[in-house]
Amino acid sequence: MQHLDPGTVSMAALDEPLDTDSQVHLDGCDACASEVRELNSVVLAARGDFAGATLESPDSQVWAAIHQELGLQPALSTDPLTYPSPVQDATPVSELSQVRAKKRTFTPKFLIAAVTAGALTGAGALWAVQQLQAEVTPTVVAQSQLDPLDGFTAAGSASVVTTGDGVRTLQITVTEDQAEGYQEVWLIAPDLAQMYSLGVVGGGTSSLVIPDHVDLAAFPIVDVSDEPLDGDPLHSGVSVLRGTLAAQAAQAG
Template sequence: MAHLSEETLALLALGESPEPEERAHLDGCGHCAAELAALGHVVRAGRAEPAPVPAPDPRVWTAVHAELGLAPELAADPLAAGDPGTDRAPSAPGASGPAAAGTSAAPSGPDGTGRDGTEQDGAEQDGAEQDAGQRPGTAARVDGAGSGGVVDLAARRARRGVPWPLAAAAAAAALVVGGVSVWGAQRLDREPDPTVLATAELEPLAGYTARGSAEVDERADGTRQLVVRTDPADVDGFKEVWLLAPDAQRMVSLGVMAGDEAVFVLPENLDVERFPVVDVSDEPVDGDPTHSGDSIVRGVLAT
């Protein structure tokens, strides 16, 4: 048994009366009835009064202003209520058309004339009503109440199979707005850049051509970390990072360096001045924890 198409179910959920054969199918097909019920929930949710969207925190605009390097006169948040930098008051909700553009339409009296006694142009009214019913994307109301009426979907039914891009576009726009708000909040909460305490240029040792760099950073919470970067190098085993004493007789292993960049958190009681030499070695997989004696690059930290 063929199920009802997605277009048919969508139109029925929007309020179109089913054809006799469609009603008979829904009475006997639990799958289509469940799909129609689910779509009905979506339609009701879409027609519900939307919750007001709060304005972004003013700090979001402050961060954007600083990131883009905008002029000082643009520092005021353009979305803030009563922004002194704008001369235009916020538009009233629902304001649109000629009245919103600055030309007011004279209200009609009980006899169909304007307040000044002149008759309104019936042809103009008819043309406006016809335009409202025929403009693409505008549904004509048949109850005359202006809200809660039945939507005439005959034209839409004849066009079944046409994609509906508007809902997708609206969803995409909502995602973009939400993404910008999250991006701004994340930037505001971003950890400050660490302070560089010392740096070193790593020079290649015999048998290697790779070079690199190292730096000791202090983060906002007071912890220190060693950041090591090197050029790609062919190794027989794995790369291990060490801090050596100037005589290279004492050393501290910081760990394995996977790839060409690695970050190591330094122990609180490790005195970098006692172990200022950064060394990256090629270590064989032999179970021996001591230095192999095969160094790829090496350099001395300096403040």
């Protein structure tokens, strides 16, 4: 039996609507239902609803992993579950191991840290925590102007946008569809020999998913071709627009 994937489990735990197949599976599968319940208790706790949430205190190494995973500031490197101590900063490691041996008293602030840490035990849970954090802002990681090739006058631009779930999309704008056939978008290696087709676009702005395995450093050229309706899946050799993606520096503030 195909169980729900972690993303779907997270959706269910967040009380988001599922597609019919997933919902039917969830209704009939104890294993998945139990996963959803467990994660749901984490979600409730992270939202501040501690009633009924089952919690456990994670090892401090978990916080270290979260700290690294989320790229938090050095000031936040201390496990929030540790007790304040005058010598803690000077000897964090030995202090942490002593603290771990003590019985902990939970306050809501510590509980939130605890469930966040506990959520890291599963990919789906991590996904849920990411959803609970400030809405993930799409980040532009690379950009290019698209310039017309001989015989064409359209202009355009392309941006590679990532979201918190790691999905990359190419957002491409073409001022005017000047293809005699249809416009197909490609990511091409500098030798112009290897390429991936991302899909078909018209004029205006389109969003195309970039497959996970495509290395943009190796395929930096964005090309819009004019494809005749001949059933041939290969590049026609006629390009309307082209540009080379350049990494976009992270924006300050």
